[in-house]
Amino acid sequence: MGMVRPANDPPAIPLELPPEALVLGIDVGGTTMKGEITDAAGAVHAAGVIETPKGLAAFDAMTALGDQLLGELSTEQRALVARAAVILPGIVDTARAIAVFSSNVGWRDVVIGDRFSARWGMPVLIDHDVTVGGWAEWRFGAGRGIDDVCVLMIGTGISGTLSVGGRLVRSAFGQAGEYGHIPVRYPDGLPCPCGNIGCVETLASGASVARAYSTRTGHETKGAAEVFALLDTDPDAEAVISDAVHALADGLIGVVHAVCPRLIVLGGGLAGAGAALTEPLHRAIAERLRLVPPPQVVVGEFGARAGLIGAARFARCGIVR
Amino acid sequence: MGMVRPANDPPAIPLELPPEALVLGIDVGGTTMKGEITDAAGAVHAAGVIETPKGLAAFDAMTALGDQLLGELSTEQRALVARAAVILPGIVDTARAIAVFSSNVGWRDVVIGDRFSARWGMPVLIDHDVTVGGWAEWRFGAGRGIDDVCVLMIGTGISGTLSVGGRLVRSAFGQAGEYGHIPVRYPDGLPCPCGNIGCVETLASGASVARAYSTRTGHETKGAAEVFALLDTDPDAEAVISDAVHALADGLIGVVHAVCPRLIVLGGGLAGAGAALTEPLHRAIAERLRLVPPPQVVVGEFGARAGLIGAARFARCGIVR
Numbered sequence: 001m002g003m004v005r006p007a008n009d010p011p012a013i014p015l016e017l018p019p020e021a022l023v024l025g026i027d028v029g030g031t032t033m034k035g036e037i038t039d040a041a042g043a044v045h046a047a048g049v050i051e052t053p054k055g056l057a058a059f060d061a062m063t064a065l066g067d068q069l070l071g072e073l074s075t076e077q078r079a080l081v082a083r084a085a086v087i088l089p090g091i092v093d094t095a096r097a098i099a100v101f102s103s104n105v106g107w108r109d110v111v112i113g114d115r116f117s118a119r120w121g122m123p124v125l126i127d128h129d130v131t132v133g134g135w136a137e138w139r140f141g142a143g144r145g146i147d148d149v150c151v152l153m154i155g156t157g158i159s160g161t162l163s164v165g166g167r168l169v170r171s172a173f174g175q176a177g178e179y180g181h182i183p184v185r186y187p188d189g190l191p192c193p194c195g196n197i198g199c200v201e202t203l204a205s206g207a208s209v210a211r212a213y214s215t216r217t218g219h220e221t222k223g224a225a226e227v228f229a230l231l232d233t234d235p236d237a238e239a240v241i242s243d244a245v246h247a248l249a250d251g252l253i254g255v256v257h258a259v260c261p262r263l264i265v266l267g268g269g270l271a272g273a274g275a276a277l278t279e280p281l282h283r284a285i286a287e288r289l290r291l292v293p294p295p296q297v298v299v300g301e302f303g304a305r306a307g308l309i310g311a312a313r314f315a316r317c318g319i320v321r
Numbered sequence: 322m323g324m325v326r327p328a329n330d331p332p333a334i335p336l337e338l339p340p341e342a343l344v345l346g347i348d349v350g351g352t353t354m355k356g357e358i359t360d361a362a363g364a365v366h367a368a369g370v371i372e373t374p375k376g377l378a379a380f381d382a383m384t385a386l387g388d389q390l391l392g393e394l395s396t397e398q399r400a401l402v403a404r405a406a407v408i409l410p411g412i413v414d415t416a417r418a419i420a421v422f423s424s425n426v427g428w429r430d431v432v433i434g435d436r437f438s439a440r441w442g443m444p445v446l447i448d449h450d451v452t453v454g455g456w457a458e459w460r461f462g463a464g465r466g467i468d469d470v471c472v473l474m475i476g477t478g479i480s481g482t483l484s485v486g487g488r489l490v491r492s493a494f495g496q497a498g499e500y501g502h503i504p505v506r507y508p509d510g511l512p513c514p515c516g517n518i519g520c521v522e523t524l525a526s527g528a529s530v531a532r533a534y535s536t537r538t539g540h541e542t543k544g545a546a547e548v549f550a551l552l553d554t555d556p557d558a559e560a561v562i563s564d565a566v567h568a569l570a571d572g573l574i575g576v577v578h579a580v581c582p583r584l585i586v587l588g589g590g591l592a593g594a595g596a597a598l599t600e601p602l603h604r605a606i607a608e609r610l611r612l613v614p615p616p617q618v619v620v621g622e623f624g625a626r627a628g629l630i631g632a633a634r635f636a637r638c639g640i641v642r
Contacts, residue, residue: 091612148492150579162579164492169485171469171581174613178578183609186571194611250507254575257499258471258483260492288504290515291412292495 015318017082024069024084024120025311026062027129028052030104030156035065037073037081038312046072055106059099062086063119070120085125085132085315086116087307091175092128099126103193104156127320128175129307134161135168135320136310137265141301148261150252151300152179155268158201158248164259168321180205184250203247206269212240228273245277249284256285260292267300274299336639338403345390345405345441346632347383348450349373351425351477356386358394358402359633367393376427380420383407384440391441404443406636407433408450408628412496418447424514425477448641450628452498455482456489456641457631458586462622469582471573472621473500476589479522485580489642501526505571524568527590533561549594566598570605577606581613588621595620 017023019040026035029052037046046069053061066086070078090102099110116124134151138161143149152160158180162169169176180201181194189198190208202208209224217236221227230237252264264285266278278297286294302309314320338344340361347356350373358367367390374382387407391399411423420431437445455472459482464470473481479501483490490497501522502515510519511529523529530545538557542548551558573585585606587599599618607615623630635641 148494164485164490165488167486167488169580171485171583173469173583173616174581176579176581178612179575181612182575182578186609192611196609196611251575254500254503254572255579257503258497258576258579259490260495260497262492262494288507288517290513290517291499291502295494 017316017318020080021082021316022073022077022080023312023315024066024081024122025308025315026065026084026086027133027307027311028058028062028086028088028105029129029307030089030102033058033062033065034308035069036308036312037069037077040316042309042312045077046070052105056110058105058107059110059115063116066116066120081120081122083123083125083315083318084116084120085127085311086112087127087129087132087311087314089129092126092131094127097126125314125318127314130159131161131168131170131175131177132310132314132320133267133302133306134177134265134310135163136306136313137161137267137300137302138163138168140309140313141306142265142298143263146263148259149263149265150255150261150295151265151267152248152252153268153306154205154248154266154270156205156207158205158268160267162255162259162261164261170321179251179255182251182254184247200247200251204244204251204270209240209244209270212243213237216240224270225272228276231276241276242280245280245284248281249288252285253288256289256295257292261295264295264297265300266297267302267306269304271299271303338637338639341401342403342637343394343398343401344633344636345387345402345443346629346636347386347405347407348454348628348632349379349383349407349409349426350450350628351410351423354379354383354386355629356390357629357633358390358398361637363630363633366398367391373426377431379426379428380431380436384437387437387441402441402443404446404636404639405437405441406446406448406453406632407437408448408453408632408635410450413447413449413452415448420447446635446639448635449496451480452482452489452491452496453631453635453641454588454623454627455498455586455631456484457627457634458482458588458621458623459484459489461630461634462627463586463619464584467584469580470584470586471576471582471616472586472588473569473573474589474627475526475569475587475591477526477528479526479589481588483576483580483582485582491642500572500576503572503575505568521568521572525565525572525591530561530565530591533564534558537561545591546593549597552597562597563601566601566605569602570609573606574609577610577616578613582616585616585618586621587618588623588627590625592620592624 091100097112137151138149147166149163160177181199183198185198190202192199206224210221213227227237282297412421418433458472459470468487470484481498502520504519506519511523513520527545531542534548603618
């Protein structure tokens with residue numbers, strides 16, 4: 001995994017597109033992939049959602065989704081689509097445009113090459129979905145104007161971004177922002193699918209919250225939202241969410257001391273819980289701090305659209321930074 | 322503690338000094354303060370060490386030490402001393418040049434103003450001792466040429482720096498790098514003088530290693546170095562050092578996931594243990610990682626001189642970044 005990233009080097013294509021240009025953004029998730037063609041104001045000119053096939057078929061589906069959306073445009077509009085961005089889950093080697101690994105979808109070391117750009121006749125940028133979505137929340141959403149911000153996307157898994165001194169943290173050594181795999185209950189916690197023990201995700205992802213509640217009560221739940229809805233009336237729900245909040249706080253407390261972010265933004269499905277999540281998390285972080293001021297904790301502005309909005313912004317400005 | 326720092330703004334004085342200039346650097350520690358006047362090649366033209374008086378008297382001692390060193394120069398040399406840097410322990414508000422807090426020396430909210438600059442007739446820069454020493458190890462020492470580096474100074478206390486994308490992390494919100502106060506044994510650990518529970522420092526500072534060994538065995542020790550010397554022959558020493566190493570690994574694992582540094586540099590007194598510390602720490606970090614590559618762990622190049630070397634470099638180039 002010693003992949004090389006162009007930490008701060010702009011790509012060898014022009015940056016900011018002219019205002020009349022349209023862009024195609026595709027956000028590939030483990031279950032569905034979403035695509036949109038948008039203009040500079042963010043207005044949507046074509047949109048579509050399809051299921052994400054498992055394995056390499058996912059890449060053909062990305063091509064098909066792009067084809068479909070581009071095909072919906074008039075000839076005049078089609079000529080204005082100047083660049084695309086495809087954002088991928090798992091681990092992505094941006095510098096070499098390789099989809100390194102996705103456990104959810106099931107691929108390894110897929111070279112993107114000119115697969116999309118040759119087909120669509122335009123430059124196509126590749127990056128990591130959460131990196132781009134977190135960047136969007138920081139740069140254009142709940143964190144805009146603030147230099148030091150941590151964004152956490154909490155859904156099936158947990159990962160995010162970090163911005164310091166007004167720049168997004170990228171690493172040349174590995175993929176930054178894997179907050180979900182910080183082992184906070186090591187070595188005595190639950191096994192994580194990553195192979196480690198006691199990762200933040202084993203207690204605080206949407207799936208883990210639902211599973212912990214079911215295990216504790218014997219009642220099936222449809223998901224974490226249902227557990228949050230029971231928070232005020234059900235001590236088991238309260239205990240499960242408390243475990244999740246403390247795992248998140250333990251996971252974040254290292255980076256809070258290392259860089260002193262002013263703000264933590266929560267995105268992804270679990271952020272739908274709103275103040276029921278942000279307020280106890282702020283308290284749990286604050287109670288772990290003496291020397292360092294506690295960051296504010298807020299919900300992201302873009303919800304499930306952070307990836308799509310980020311992909312469009314990325315395609316438009318040509319760089320994530 | 323919501324102090325304001327000039328995250329990336331250069332100070333309003335010229336940057337890099339001409340090569341013939343000399344600089345005065347003073348590194349104020351909890352026990353002693355050290356000063357040096359050096360040239361561009363790092364050659365020392367005057368040097369001195371004095372005890373650090375407690376409380377506000379420490380500031381008069383800084384003035385006296387500077388006076389003494391400047392007084393040792395010839396008139397010609399004296400005229401070449403173009404700038405000074407005084408680096409202070411605790412929490413320092415660099416933007417407003419305020420020594421905010423030092424529990425070791427015992428001061429709070431001391432405005433530096435023109436206290437030194439008026440006396441010595443030159444610009445005098447102020448910053449945090451560990452920030453400047455860690456910056457020196459990153460920029461000019463064991464971490465030079467590497468963009469993403471975490472430096473940890475392990476002595477009586479533990480703190481350090483973080484560099485990402487080739488820039489030192491400074492926060493406008495609080496002091497970055499307080500790794501020693503990450504609560505890794507919370508809420509069941511030992512009380513820390515900071516008021517928190519289970520901080521990294523309660524297990525991994527030099528003082529804590531010595532204390533833990535004494536408590537465990539009933540034998541007084543002179544310090545952590547003595548415990549490290551017993552490592553191969555004494556199971557109690559091994560257990561105490563293992564606790565320290567695992568506390569350090571638990572403290573670092575959050576920032577390792579957040580930013581993926583390529584290198585961790587250990588400075589301060591405990592780094593004198595060399596491979597007896599770096600190798601088990603590397604293993605303890607690696608065993609906690611699955612998705613992220615383990616950073617290399619090395620000892621700093623400047624040892625106890627990191628602060629002085631940093632102060633001289635800071636005075637010479639006018640900015641820590």
